[in-house]
Amino acid sequence: MQDLEKIIEGCQKGQRSFQKLLYDRYSPVLMGICMRYAHTSDEAEDILQEGFVKILKQINKFEKKGSFEGWMKRIVVNTAITNYRKNQKRYNQGELDDYNSQFHSTSMYDTDFTHEELLNIIKELPEGYRVIFNLYAIEGYKHKEIAELLGIDVATSKSQYSRAKKSIRQKMEVISKINIE
Amino acid sequence: MSNRVDIEDIFSESFKDFKTTPSDNVWGNLESSLNNSFPETTYANKFTDFTYQASDSVWSAISSKLWLDSFLRFSIGNFNIYYAASIIASLFLAFSLLDFNKDKTNDIASNDITTTKIVDKSNTNNNNFDNNYTKNNNTLNTNSNNINNPVVEDSTAVSNNNEKETVVIPTNNSSKINLSEEYYKEPVEPETKTIVKYVNKYITDTVTVFKTDTVILRDTVFKEVTTDPLAVVKSPWSVDVAYTPMFTNTSLGGPSDIVNKINDNTSPAYNWSIGLNINYKIKNFSIQSGITYTNFAEKFQYSEESIEINKHQETKYDVVGEYTYVDKYSEWIITGMDIVPVLDTVSSSFEIHEHEYNGTLIIDTVWTYQTDTVMLQTYDSMEVIRYDTITALKYDSLKVIVIDTVKTRSFYEFVNRYTYMEIPLIVNYEIKKNKFSYVIGGGLITGVFLNAKGKGISLDDEVVSLDDLPFMKLNLSGIINAGVHYHLNPKMSILFEGVYRRNFNSIYDNSYFLEQRFNSFGLKLGMRYRF
Numbered sequence A: 001m002q003d004l005e006k007i008i009e010g011c012q013k014g015q016r017s018f019q020k021l022l023y024d025r026y027s028p029v030l031m032g033i034c035m036r037y038a039h040t041s042d043e044a045e046d047i048l049q050e051g052f053v054k055i056l057k058q059i060n061k062f063e064k065k066g067s068f069e070g071w072m073k074r075i076v077v078n079t080a081i082t083n084y085r086k087n088q089k090r091y092n093q094g095e096l097d098d099y100n101s102q103f104h105s106t107s108m109y110d111t112d113f114t115h116e117e118l119l120n121i122i123k124e125l126p127e128g129y130r131v132i133f134n135l136y137a138i139e140g141y142k143h144k145e146i147a148e149l150l151g152i153d154v155a156t157s158k159s160q161y162s163r164a165k166k167s168i169r170q171k172m173e174v175i176s177k178i179n180i181e
Numbered sequence B: 001m002s003n004r005v006d007i008e009d010i011f012s013e014s015f016k017d018f019k020t021t022p023s024d025n026v027w028g029n030l031e032s033s034l035n036n037s038f039p040e041t042t043y044a045n046k047f048t049d050f051t052y053q054a055s056d057s058v059w060s061a062i063s064s065k066l067w068l069d070s071f072l073r074f075s076i077g078n079f080n081i082y083y084a085a086s087i088i089a090s091l092f093l094a095f096s097l098l099d100f101n102k103d104k105t106n107d108i109a110s111n112d113i114t115t116t117k118i119v120d121k122s123n124t125n126n127n128n129f130d131n132n133y134t135k136n137n138n139t140l141n142t143n144s145n146n147i148n149n150p151v152v153e154d155s156t157a158v159s160n161n162n163e164k165e166t167v168v169i170p171t172n173n174s175s176k177i178n179l180s181e182e183y184y185k186e187p188v189e190p191e192t193k194t195i196v197k198y199v200n201k202y203i204t205d206t207v208t209v210f211k212t213d214t215v216i217l218r219d220t221v222f223k224e225v226t227t228d229p230l231a232v233v234k235s236p237w238s239v240d241v242a243y244t245p246m247f248t249n250t251s252l253g254g255p256s257d258i259v260n261k262i263n264d265n266t267s268p269a270y271n272w273s274i275g276l277n278i279n280y281k282i283k284n285f286s287i288q289s290g291i292t293y294t295n296f297a298e299k300f301q302y303s304e305e306s307i308e309i310n311k312h313q314e315t316k317y318d319v320v321g322e323y324t325y326v327d328k329y330s331e332w333i334i335t336g337m338d339i340v341p342v343l344d345t346v347s348s349s350f351e352i353h354e355h356e357y358n359g360t361l362i363i364d365t366v367w368t369y370q371t372d373t374v375m376l377q378t379y380d381s382m383e384v385i386r387y388d389t390i391t392a393l394k395y396d397s398l399k400v401i402v403i404d405t406v407k408t409r410s411f412y413e414f415v416n417r418y419t420y421m422e423i424p425l426i427v428n429y430e431i432k433k434n435k436f437s438y439v440i441g442g443g444l445i446t447g448v449f450l451n452a453k454g455k456g457i458s459l460d461d462e463v464v465s466l467d468d469l470p471f472m473k474l475n476l477s478g479i480i481n482a483g484v485h486y487h488l489n490p491k492m493s494i495l496f497e498g499v500y501r502r503n504f505n506s507i508y509d510n511s512y513f514l515e516q517r518f519n520s521f522g523l524k525l526g527m528r529y530r531f
Helices: A001-013 A016-037 A041-061 A067-091 A107-109 A116-122 A127-138 A143-149 A154-180 B006-014 B023-036 B037-046 B057-072 B081-115 B124-134 B143-147 B256-265
Strands: B196-202 B219-225 B239-253 B265-282 B285-357 B361-434 B436-453 B455-457 B463-465 B474-485 B492-503 B515-530
Touching: A001 A041, A001 A107, A016 A041, A016 A067, A016 A116, A016 A127, A041 A067, A041 B057, A041 B436, A067 A127, A067 A143, A116 A127, A116 A154, A116 B037, A127 A143, A127 A154, A127 B037, A143 A154, A154 B196, A154 B285, A154 B361, B006 B455, B239 B256, B239 B285, B239 B361, B239 B492, B256 B265, B256 B285, B256 B455, B265 B361, B265 B515, B285 B436, B361 B455, B361 B474, B436 B492
Parallel strands: none
Antiparallel strands: B196 B219, B239 B265, B239 B515, B265 B285, B285 B361, B361 B436, B436 B474, B455 B463, B474 B492, B492 B515
């Protein structure tokens, strides 16, 4: 802990060696977050790069009250959202096909999905759905907060989340069946 | 003795081994609840501490960005762009001043020369000589003897009938010769065998004597001029580098509704041009041309309403009727109450009485009891089986597709940029006064369209990319300018000129419904070097 405080102080003074130490320590965790929001690993690295530059630029603003890791994660998540909003202007958003949810397989709870499998599932979601799912299911944001962050309606957030969830379930079921076979 | 009945005991006793089977839909609800939280919990658990290794190139990119950022931001402890600019500016100023001081030194020398009487022993063409030779600032080659043993001679000591107040520049030495513009005269006639005497300062490899120095070395040299005197003609050519920050308004022509809409959505923005120009001076006029890279800009804002239709399936429950069912349950009721007296002994004592009866001693123990009669309430209870007839509602579940229509108004702001490579042709009139020249001029600019980035509004009132619009490849603009040039030294000047320019033609070609012209105000800042 003391070690981390020294690193933070070094970074606040702009010392490159401490910045590198911070990067080495936290980049895998932050990259894990970026991978969930990005479509490709290149895009994830771009988000990580941009997010880490923001962290190092704003590290003087960090009040040593809360968790430093949590603070960094928030910055990276916000960077990912900004990245999504930039892309939103550039690309059309994809849509999920409607389907009837007939899924009630409890055996899936026992299936141990790998990170790769889960990542691939959410990467296949359209950009907006992926961001909403990440924010709600993993980051724990409320729909109201998501709506404010993304500049959308609460109802849109809810409905997109619901559809994303259904789509994920369906894909998980497929993987689950394959694994059992 | 207590005979009370505890209600808690009654219930605990009754329900101690009570079991019942929950209805079938409880597990359904539980399962549904588990299903509802299923992907979230899986993802949340799996990704709480998920790590992924980024490639090595990320840190180099971050490091470069940080370096660039710190270089562009002022910080006392770090070398940054401000320090770099200060160093460059200091070096530039130092060189300019050095050049200026050299010029000054030569001015001093020339002043000395001016007061020196020059002896012309050749005694030929004296009158022409006076008129035609050029006063100069020069540095003479001298040998080391002259320096070590300078001959200090007062100019008044020199006297001759043919004294001239003119200096001849010997051309067979290797002196550096600078002429300032005001000393320039017409080239001289060839003159030979002219012996002149002049006094000058020495600037040698080892000793440099400036005006402020306390020791002034003077020498009087007699030298034979064997070739033509040299008159240095100042070049009429000069070159400018200029940067012009501008503020641009656009004039629009076309359908009034679209024009009004564009006017509402656009506002002026900062733009600039940078150029390299060559000037040719003829008396007080100069003609300027060159090449300029110009970037016009305007802010463009618009909002767009998009309608998003989200469909999802929901289950609706409708009441379709009523039904009754009988609910059976048991209840304990109190059937009767009685009051029973209960005798309670409070205390007792005894006494022993002895007496003789018929010769026999009789010992009699007499007990005395003190009693209290308590009236106790007693209850009788019995279990009653009760039946309730309940009326309930019948539901029918229905799966429906719910359509959410979400209207979103998105606001966009762009800076539209139009870039041109331009060739100006400008005529300036210049009046020089001391260190300043006052300039006024005007001319034409031919611009070659390079590219445009941003957004515009089409005839159909839709937002379109500027890339898709038909721009005029060649544009003609008029320009007028007025300003001041400050001469750092005879070679270098700083330029400050106010500039107004306007397109003569529309930036779009004739096929496009809209006409657009730029009107720009700017301040031209630059440096001029005279050859």
